[in-house]
Amino acid sequence: MQHQWDEMHRTRKPTFVRCGEPQGDVLNLYVHGYSAFFNRQQLGNFKEQLAGIEGSTNVMLFWPAGHFLENLFAPFKDVLGAVLGGGGLGAATVGVGKAIAYFLDHYKSVEARVDEVAKSLLPELATYLHSESLQVRRINLIGHSLGARILVKSVLANPETARELPLDNLLLMGGAICTSSPWDAVAAPLKGRVINCHSSKDWALAIKPDSERCIGRYAIPVTPALKAKVTNVHLATFDHAAYWPQLQTVVQYTDLLHERRGMIRSDQRSSEVRFAEEDAELFPALVQARPEELKFLAELMAQKRSTSIDATVREPLKLAIELQRMGGDTFMNMARGHGVSYRQIAEDVVQRLGIKFDQPLATVELPDLEAQVADRLIEQYKDKLSHADRLVFDAELQAAAQKEQGLFSRFDRGRSATTALSGTALAGLTGFILRRGAATAIPVVGQAVAAAMLLVTGVRAFSGPAYSITPLAVLVIGVIRQRMEREALNQEMDLVAQVVEAFDLPRDTVMRTVPSD
Structure with a gap:
């Protein structure tokens, strides 16, 4: 973990991190969003959590997403200077404004890396699977916030590679990407579905510094052609930070790993099961x-x-x-x-x-x-x-x-x-x-x-x-x-x-x- 942390921060190059031992021929690739890890301990805890998803081989893409605490005191130096120097409320207010501007600039600098990471993601995934000798039958892509944007843009930027890889489901959680994206092209290479988990209680996306109508707060518009390929899941009580701590719940509720299909077919109360799960x-x-x-x-x-x-x-x-x-x-x-x-x-x-x-x-x-x-x-x-x-x-x-x-x-x-x-x-x-x-x-x-x-x-x-x-x-x-x-x-x-x-x-x-x- 130390080596991966130091190497990524030295080169600013995304790296694949395997979480736990391989479990079968289904691969889950997780992509985190902005400000995900402040230190190695947080990264290690996240790795352990992903390793707990049973029934699949779990891999994370660790990319330079920054953290708003990286230079915590820099944006407040004007505020502290105004307070200590007796500058009064006016000077302090200016300092707070500069602090807010700092955080917005920090987010924008991370957001600017998304296209670069997305462009190389799928080709590098194919290379990684070959180098690690991982034989997989299905690949699920799971992204949160800007990680969801990376995955969508990667599929769009590499349509041929997306068709060559055995991509199954694309699970988007609190996605920081516009609802008007070309979802037909995104869904085309998938054998499964685009699953959009969204919540009107996602306050972080509500105050995101642009006017983008994000899928993390709103459903993807489903046309007749997309009805079989796009599923919107409204998790009404989730905020932006709720998805990773409750990842096991999300995986089970969206049936990401197809665990319920056999049970539903053989269950004599299948209509009751489906009706309850869809409520x-x-x-x-x-x-x-x-x-x-x-x-x-x-x-x-x-x-x-x-x-x-x-x-x-x-x-x-x-x-x-x-x-x-x-x-x-x-x-x-x-x-x-x-x-x-x-x-x-x-x-x-x-x-x-x-x-x-x-x-x-x-x-x-x-x-x-x-x-x-x-x-x-x-x-x-x-x-x-x-x-x-x-x-x-x-x-x-x-x-x-x-x-x-x-x-x-x-x-x-x-x-x-x-x-x-x-x-x-x-x-x-x-x-x-x-x-x-x-x-x-x-x-x-x-x-x-x-x-x-x-x-x-x-x-x-x-x-x-x-x-x-x-x-x-x-x-x-x-x-x-x-x-x-x-x-x-x-x-x-x-x-x-x-x-x-x-x-x-x-x-x-x-x-x-x-x-x-």
Whole structure:
């Protein structure tokens, strides 16, 4: 690792780094983005992480992507000079402007290397495979941020080499490249798909220093000709920094290694499996759920006599399938081969709880539906508690508020239980319910929807949705989503927070620089 680090930084020439021992005849080539590694330890940790992707031979392209900490104090010398020299706020403001310009110039200098790296990537990969005597049947290309741009440009710059190599899938994560790129030409030499993982919570691409509409935030436009070759995967809770830490999840969720195909063909519930995995508003959230959240959902659904799972289940796929079943009518589920989508479950819960919106329900954002369900259920839940439990509940509220992370606290104790809560505080409140267990929560929530059940008679009452289960499930899944979004924002804002605290900048001014969706 020492030699590779020194050699790349001496020559500025990209180098291939094998991560772990070869595992079969499928090669995954990973290309990192801007500011990926500050030291050898970070590079070594990343190498170990890639080595943990089983079922393939894993190789990384280590290229001179720079790091914004390389000359950390250079951009702030004017700021420090102004402060120490008594130059006042005006001089310090000029210094901050120069610091920002420095970081933008640093990014632009790295971005300028992309075309050079891309031009030689595929030919050098072919040479590397020959020199290392690696016999591969399929090659998956995986790129993050500027690494995604390198891979796209490399395929476009070397179409003949791309056709000669056994290229399978091109997985783009938080890609810093325009949505209007020639995707037909990119997809042409691939035996598999172009898989675009994008997220509207990718704040880094939102403030990228140009007006480019990047695929990391938006879906690739899919024409009829591209329908079989391009797949857009919306990872709603991911920020720009989330892809590498959760790479195993991304690989499994996108089926990069074709691990699910045989299972789906032989599975008698294949339509349920596919429907659950394609529910982008449910399955990714369950994949990212914490153990206690999965435990609560399993215990919650296991209370239903007709359930097909028990309280020990922790697999996100099984939980997703069961929740979709409980959200639908039993006979209709049998007719269509699966349950209903999570969005439909959330809308149904909103209607059953009598929650009203000023706009048509179908146009309301899913997090807004979940927030209103949480607001209604937690208030009702609190009213049903004993005096002693309510004291514990209030203490939980205060503790959760004090743990609030990030620059700007949105919590106001004078407002209702959830309308002003961030993900951290809401998770803290729901943690109280989780620790008490599903068995104690169901009777309370069951009373909240009992009036709705009076309207249901005959066969419908026997076969209809599990209204004592789905409201609490929507509450918990909403908590998972809010927590992931909050953690994502905190990661992106961490550097900004350090600068704000160091120079005592006006927080409202800094907040206005962060664009919202």
